[in-house]
Amino acid sequence: MALKLVSRSQWGARAYLTPNGATPYSGPRRGVKLHYLGTPYSDRPHEQCAAYIRQLQAQHMDGNGWSDIGYSFAVCTHGYVHEGRGLKRRNSANGNTTLNEQDYAVLMLVGSTGLTKPTDEQLHGARDAIEYCRKEGPAGDWLGGHRDGYATACPGDSVYAWVQAGAPRPKASTPEEATVALSDDDAKKVAKATLTIDGVIANPNPATAKKNTHISLATAARNIEIVTRRTETRLAALQATVDKLVSLIGSGVDTKTVVAAVEKAIADAVIKVDIDVTGPGAS
Incomplete structure (x- = not known):
């Protein structure tokens, strides 16, 4: 599937703070870590997703004191991949500087309650983000969750099970053949x-x-x-x-x-x- 990338300007990102927000990776990334919100989340029309990403950025910058939204990318339930810190700037979501330097951080908009399982479109989008990081990052083949190497429940059991399975694309659903019982x-x-x-x-x-x-x-x-x-x-x-x-x-x-x-x-x-x-x- 084609990557549905939403640039920072398209979702209305604030300018990141320098110098920390401009810190580049010092070398190739080992792989990609998946994250979830860890808070309640309800699905919404795609027209409202950009506003939610802006809310996350404000929380990270104004609440946490970070220089930008913490994630490399954020994937909404409609399969769109929103550019966070992107491919070149070091993320701040994996737990510490070493872990942030080691892997990209891809957030899936699912919560600890409410919407807890990613949609098929979202799984496709997350897979697109992983492949984009590997092809353009560069990132190695390693794949894991936030909890790998850091004490947290993130990315939640549902997302983590998908990661452990190798982050496969969902199978295309085909309508079942109708069974007609003739008298x-x-x-x-x-x-x-x-x-x-x-x-x-x-x-x-x-x-x-x-x-x-x-x-x-x-x-x-x-x-x-x-x-x-x-x-x-x-x-x-x-x-x-x-x-x-x-x-x-x-x-x-x-x-x-x-x-x-x-x-x-x-x-x-x-x-x-x-x-x-x-x-x-x-x-």
């Missing part, structure tokens, strides 16, 4: 409607048709196959007729010869296939 009477009606297609009478033993609906339906399917083969044969013969006409046009052959050739081709096209589905050759 015996309905099945008999279907059999009656299909057993006489193109004049083919199919029940191998009419006396048992009322008792053996399944056999009747199977025979009906066989008849449909026969009709299909007849149709295919006739279409092939008609195509041969057209080819014959094309070959004769402009060849200097007189009209009488052309008419005779066409009449013969049409006669050949009307192929009469007489298949006895109840005989030894039926399958």
Whole structure:
């Protein structure tokens, strides 16, 4: 899936404080750590997500005294990846300077109560963020949660289980096939409607048709196959007729010869296939 990146200017970020907010990573990152909010969270329309990210930034800067929002990226439930400190500036969310230097910090907007399980869109977005960090960071293949190496419940059991599984993309959901329970009477009606297609009478033993609906339906399917083969044969013969006409046009052959050739081709096209589905050759 394509990364749905929301830049700082797009979500309305405040300018980070210098010099600390501009501290670059000193080397490549080992990997990526996932985080959650650790507070109650309720899902909201995507139009309100930017305001919530701004609220987080204000909490970190004005409440915690940090130089910027603490995370490298924040992923909303709609799968959008909001740029925090980004790829180049060291985050402040992993617990201490060493841990912040070691891994990127990707927040998923899920809480300790309320919305506690990420949506499929959010899982895709978080996976996009991980791959973006690995490709552009650079970050290594290591993947973990905030709790790895630091005493915390973050990123919550649901997100952490996903991380431990390798952060897979959710499987595409496919609608289940509808199961239609036909009554015996309905099945008999279907059999009656299909057993006489193109004049083919199919029940191998009419006396048992009322008792053996399944056999009747199977025979009906066989008849449909026969009709299909007849149709295919006739279409092939008609195509041969057209080819014959094309070959004769402009060849200097007189009209009488052309008419005779066409009449013969049409006669050949009307192929009469007489298949006895109840005989030894039926399958």
